Amino acid sequence: MTDSGSTPATSTSARPRTSRRVGAITESATLAVDSRAKALKAAGRPVIGFGAGEPDFPTPAAIVAAAQAACADPRNHRYSPAAGLPELRDSGHSVEPGQVLITNGGKHAVFTAFATIVDPGDEVLLPTPHWTTYPEAITLAGGVPVPVVADESTGYLVSVEQLEAARTERTKVLLLCSPSNPTGAVLGRELITAIGRWAVEHGIWVITDEIYEHLVYDGALPVSAPVAVPELADRCIVVNGVAKTYAMTGWRVGWLIGPRDVVAAAANLQSHLTSTVSNVAQRAALEAVSGPLDAVREMREAFDRRRRTTVEMLSAIPGVRCPTPRGAFYAYPSVKELLGRELRGTRLDSSADLAAAVLEHAEVAVVPGEAFGTPGYLRLSYALGDEDLVTGVTRLGDLLREVG
Structure with missing residues (x-):
């Protein structure tokens, strides 16, 4: 009981039941x-x-067989390194295993990349039309999405001039997606090189989503930004995964590739968030990325x-x-x-x-x-x-x- 002069306890019934950010x-x-x-x-x-955006094909039989074999292997019944199986991190990429983090799908790689390098108030240049998840990932990391809009008159490709017009002193990251979801646009070597050099000049990070890299037509040849502009590599994160190329949307295996210190920080985050990715799914992904592309x-x-x-x-x-x-x-x-x-x-x-x-x-x-x-x-x-x-x-x- 309280006396008549005391202040009643503050009611929490009017407070939101979920956090503002979620x-x-x-x-x-x-x-x-x-x-x-x-x-x-x-x-x-x-x-x-x-x-x-889901292929209507079944996952190739050799990949399924690799997963079935993995289920019977006791090695896969235990915890494995949070950053991913060493074999998968060293499965043919032209980078060191310490620059690779295996994630629970490409979407997880996108969220992790932004969470690792974006601070509250940092601006992220976002070529638009853009995939629906990008703004949410940026905002959850505390960043501010800055749309840079292109339309059908340019084949949905933004220019360096547009990016420069959108740049401010708070710009930290540029997000690229080529081939693009939702437009199917592909950044050619000349444009990606110009954009990469612009980013280097202004000290801007580039996160490049390359999950559709093998699905190109009419002679298009997508080029990875750090390959086209090697000096960008120290400020670039590549995100990718097996979902689209190998019809493995339900297997949930992706990865990010970047500078060692950034990948180490991202792996530390993942160690507390999800630990490792399913070992069986990783064994299937290893078969996918190391096998033929028939x-x-x-x-x-x-x-x-x-x-x-x-x-x-x-x-x-x-x-x-x-x-x-x-x-x-x-x-x-x-x-x-x-x-x-x-x-x-x-x-x-x-x-x-x-x-x-x-x-x-x-x-x-x-x-x-x-x-x-x-x-x-x-x-x-x-x-x-x-x-x-x-x-x-x-x-x-x-x-x-x-x-x-």
């Missing part, structure tokens, strides 16, 4: 679209999903065929403008000409409105450009079967021709 995170738009599409399919609707070539040929079909069909739809992607497995058409108009009684004020109408009326799931920082676009992943792809884009085109 409460501010937005749901992954691509996974949300994929989840919605799967829920509708489970309810009996014939939805075709272009949302998730299965990868077959998948790339299929993606290339689907890419050309997708671009051709989208470009035939009135009001849709679709640049030809040169990498990854995404098309990123502009639908700006369709906005502000009506579709079956609904005004299309945004590409999010359009994506919702497409899902409802055409039973096709696409991701609106708002998710990638550029309203007025749609992202379609063509990592799905040829028949579903043609059926889905046909449905999309039939519906969009009704826009008045």
